[in-house]
Amino acid sequence: MNLDLTEEQELVRRTVREFAEERIAPVAAELDREARFPSDIVRALGELGLMGIPIPEEHGGAGGDTVSYALAIEELARVDSSVAITVAAHTSLGTMPILLFGNDGQKREWLPDLASGRRLAAFGLTEPGAGSDAGATRTRAELRDESWIVNGSKIFITNAGTDLTACVTITARTGEDEISNLIVPNGTPGYEISAPMEKLGWHASDTRELAFSDCAVPEANLLGPRGAGFRQFLEILDGGRISVAAMGVGLAQGAYELARSYAGEREQFGRPIAVFQAVQFRLADMATEIEAGRGLVLRAAWLKDQGRPFAQEAAMAKLYTGELSGRVVSEALQLHGGYGYMEESAIARFYRDQKVLEIGEGTNDVQRMVIARHLGL
Numbered sequence: 001m002n003l004d005l006t007e008e009q010e011l012v013r014r015t016v017r018e019f020a021e022e023r024i025a026p027v028a029a030e031l032d033r034e035a036r037f038p039s040d041i042v043r044a045l046g047e048l049g050l051m052g053i054p055i056p057e058e059h060g061g062a063g064g065d066t067v068s069y070a071l072a073i074e075e076l077a078r079v080d081s082s083v084a085i086t087v088a089a090h091t092s093l094g095t096m097p098i099l100l101f102g103n104d105g106q107k108r109e110w111l112p113d114l115a116s117g118r119r120l121a122a123f124g125l126t127e128p129g130a131g132s133d134a135g136a137t138r139t140r141a142e143l144r145d146e147s148w149i150v151n152g153s154k155i156f157i158t159n160a161g162t163d164l165t166a167c168v169t170i171t172a173r174t175g176e177d178e179i180s181n182l183i184v185p186n187g188t189p190g191y192e193i194s195a196p197m198e199k200l201g202w203h204a205s206d207t208r209e210l211a212f213s214d215c216a217v218p219e220a221n222l223l224g225p226r227g228a229g230f231r232q233f234l235e236i237l238d239g240g241r242i243s244v245a246a247m248g249v250g251l252a253q254g255a256y257e258l259a260r261s262y263a264g265e266r267e268q269f270g271r272p273i274a275v276f277q278a279v280q281f282r283l284a285d286m287a288t289e290i291e292a293g294r295g296l297v298l299r300a301a302w303l304k305d306q307g308r309p310f311a312q313e314a315a316m317a318k319l320y321t322g323e324l325s326g327r328v329v330s331e332a333l334q335l336h337g338g339y340g341y342m343e344e345s346a347i348a349r350f351y352r353d354q355k356v357l358e359i360g361e362g363t364n365d366v367q368r369m370v371i372a373r374h375l376g377l
């Protein structure tokens, strides 16, 4: 058994850490305050090959493994969750369906721009009436004169409306008991994108409502076989969970580091608060839980890289890191006292950014349902 990262994986971690500290950290608070999507940062990440880490080089990606990808997402979330979710949603949800289920023509058309980060893609699964029960999709697509005529709506869709966005892959009902995936290019008549939604956190990430009314999409934009959409989106979510779990570890790590550094500087009763054992115990618990969470994430990623079943481990990693990031960020803010409650402190942003890690890509309850199913319950 070897738990060391390879040289290549270490290099990815180092490269992303340097980029995050030099390019993202100085502007993270401002992007959050202004709720501004960081197009320039996304372009720079693309130039470094970080917008398509697990996409093969022949399609314009970096040809890296899932472990490297998880490390990169962790490092981004350690500094800025909005940037991390932009990369994670683009890679795991936007680009991956085309890589996994697209035909040669679709791969040639979309992947080079997406995997290189010149353009972004979104994944439109959730609807106002279909969240945890994503199979209850009401959006319909009807085949007429070699076009799919789409009617319906989607909600909370990440990366759908940025100036870099090329397309969204949506699930739609193509028959009574049949769900299929369709690629809808941005700018298609009948496809309307709302203004950015106002959120508790992830302020610099792009989240939109989508409306389709008699939106005609070429028949050739069907992804994979007709009727395979349900199985396809479950597979996409399994992989995506590893990246959201990595975000939980990264956010917790960032929050822990802020708390540790603050505890060393803040003096009360004539001494830095870090000398009080109650404070040390909190920091020790945080560090321990983060290590446990990181272990779950890397194991799920490693299993995926070995071509072995990983869905249960990915759900466990997502559940555990979602909840652990909540505990860690709450304790980390607590250690900042009143200063932590002020928007000028970085920990306040981390606190707001955390909650969605227990909601997106399946709530904690949904992860428990997935795990229970794998346990044969």
Ligand SMILES: Cc1cc2nc3c(=O)[nH]c(=O)nc-3n(C[C@H](O)[C@H](O)[C@H](O)COP(=O)(O)OP(=O)(O)OC[C@H]3O[C@@H](n4cnc5c(N)ncnc54)[C@H](O)[C@@H]3O)c2cc1C
Pocket (backbone or CB within 6 Å): 089, 093, 122, 123, 124, 125, 126, 130, 131, 132, 133, 155, 156, 157, 158, 159, 199, 202, 207, 356, 359, 360, 361, 362, 363, 364, 365, 366
């Ligand atoms: C910022 C943000 C970005 C997102 N990005 C995307 C995206 O890019 N693409 C996309 O398709 N979706 C996206 N989502 C949607 C996200 O995946 C859903 O919000 C999530 O799956 C939950 O669905 P819901 O919000 O409808 O909640 P609901 O499903 O209505 O859940 C409400 C509550 O009921 C609980 N619940 C539901 N069913 C059960 C059950 N059977 N047993 C026990 N408890 C249950 C849930 O756990 C939850 O606590 C995003 C969401 C957010 C907030």
